[in-house]
Amino acid sequence: MIPVEMDAWVVARPGPVSTRPLRRVRVPVPAPGPGEVLVRVEACAVCRTDLHLAEGDLPPRRPRTTPGHEAVGRVAATGPSAGRLTPGTRVGVAWLRSTCGRCRYCARAAENLCPYSAYTGWHADGGYAEYLTVPEDFAYRLPEEVPAEKLAPLLCAGxxxxxxxxxxxxxxxxxxxxxxxxxxxxxxxxxxxxxxxxxxxxxxxxxxxxxxxxxxxxxxxxxxxxxxxxxxxxxxxxxxxxxxxxxxxxxxxxxxxxxxxxxxxxxxxxxxxxxxxxxxxxxxVTANTRADGREFLGIAAAHPLRVATTPYPLDAADEALAALAADRVEGAAVLLPGRFA
Structure with a gap:
């Protein structure tokens, strides 16, 4: 059952972490659009890019954006014309959310330079939430046997x-x-x-x-x-x-x-x-291509990496971001929906 509402964090007003730019809110669960899937989040790593967005180093692309672009979860529903991924499939949602597929950069396999590219947690709501949507062509299939907490940092940091x-x-x-x-x-x-x-x-x-x-x-x-x-x-x-x-x-x-x-x-x-x-x-270095992502995840599967993580409940996302800003996190901070402080 997909709920009507969910917990999420938004950048209410960009500024220093000490001003608490993140706000916890209740918002409707998003509906997947054409070619998109709805993902129930199991874990979302906290990236320094999230900190730059919250503090205003990265100009917001839309008001009250939910950060987070290292999300692991399962497909909960599919939108019109989406058919590659089925409900229950474990996927990863990363920074690169979409490209035009037609410009000269996309044509030469340099989609990370696409002028029309969009990014998870910047142009669209990300994984500091219980659910998020992603175009299925930009979601990565992930292994079942690895804990979500250890997979999440691979999706951007890796x-x-x-x-x-x-x-x-x-x-x-x-x-x-x-x-x-x-x-x-x-x-x-x-x-x-x-x-x-x-x-x-x-x-x-x-x-x-x-x-x-x-x-x-x-x-x-x-x-x-x-x-x-x-x-x-x-x-x-x-x-x-x-x-x-x-x-x-x-x-x-x-x-x-x-x-x-x-x-x-x-x-x-x-x-x-x-x-x-x-x-x-x-x-x-500007973002990554999907080919980079697939190649790296293949390396990580063949040669398992030691992934150092510090877990936080989703309701402590602001604390995780503050810890990152103060260099108090060993490895990667990871938000876990369903875990409570």
């Missing part, structure tokens, strides 16, 4: 981190620097290590440094420290522009720095000889 790893052009057996070590970084580092890389983690969090060593990092240090050897590639996960010159300076000749976040504070002036000369490359 997928976008994997694209960042691809964008870093890490050579086989190369030396990778990881700056910041939260939900995305701790998954990406495991993939790189499994592929034979030497990973050096640079982060201000002592707890994160301990986790990095447990997961197989060759070394750990503070975010501003130089790594113990030159890097073939680096990924910046922390939304701190001041770390861009730090990471570029740590690259060996021909190395690449990929910036993984959707938001970054201003980058200080770069010195050409120190930061870019000798063919060092600075790249951004």
């Amino acid at each position: 997928i976008v981190g994997y694209r960042a790893l691809l964008r870093s052009d890490l050579p086989p057996g190369g030396r990778l620097g990881v700056y910041g070590f939260g939900a995305s970084a701790h998954l990406t580092a495991q993939v790189a290590i499994a592929q034979g890389a030497t990973v050096h983690v640079l982060t201000r969090s002592a707890t994160a440094r301990e986790l990095a060593l447990e997961l197989g990092a060759a070394s750990v240090g503070d975010a501003a420290d130089p790594p113990p050897e030159p890097l073939d590639a680096a990924i910046l996960f922390a939304p701190a522009g001041e770390l861009v010159p730090v990471a570029l300076a740590a690259l060996d000749r021909g190395g690449t720095l990929a910036v993984a976040g959707i938001h970054l504070t201003d980058i200080p002036a770069l010195n050409y000889r120190r930061h870019l000369f000798q063919e060092r490359t600075l790249r951004s």
Whole structure:
């Protein structure tokens, strides 16, 4: 039975977490439109992008949006012309919600750059709720045997981190620097290590440094420290522009720095000889394609990752977001509807 109303959180007024921009509300359960499915949420991970939306770093695309784009659940109902997924199917709902499928970017398999793309929890309501809708062509089938809490972070932290790893052009057996070590970084580092890389983690969090060593990092240090050897590639996960010159300076000749976040504070002036000369490359990462998602989820199924999570009941979503803002979360915070504080 699908209820008439549900619990959800909305961004009532963007601002610092201390002003409590999230509000808990009762709203109608959405009806799936053409080509869409209604998903009953089992778990939704909390992403730093949600924090940027709540605090206004990402301009809202619509008023009172429900955040959340790492949702695991089961199809509860299907809309007109939806037929690929049937009720009861376990699916994942990720950041990329739709693209036009016709522009030159979509035509060249770069749908993450589609000017008409829309995103879960930004253009449409997301998973900080008991139900959400998604176009079935943008939902991922998920395995039955893995707990929803452990699957949820894979849907953004994992997928976008994997694209960042691809964008870093890490050579086989190369030396990778990881700056910041939260939900995305701790998954990406495991993939790189499994592929034979030497990973050096640079982060201000002592707890994160301990986790990095447990997961197989060759070394750990503070975010501003130089790594113990030159890097073939680096990924910046922390939304701190001041770390861009730090990471570029740590690259060996021909190395690449990929910036993984959707938001970054201003980058200080770069010195050409120190930061870019000798063919060092600075790249951004913009969302992901569905092909990235399928490839990463296949890797995660073949080589199960240790997913560090901190569970929160859905009615404590504002507390989870505040903990993320204060760097008090190990791994990924995950909201669990049906669990009560």
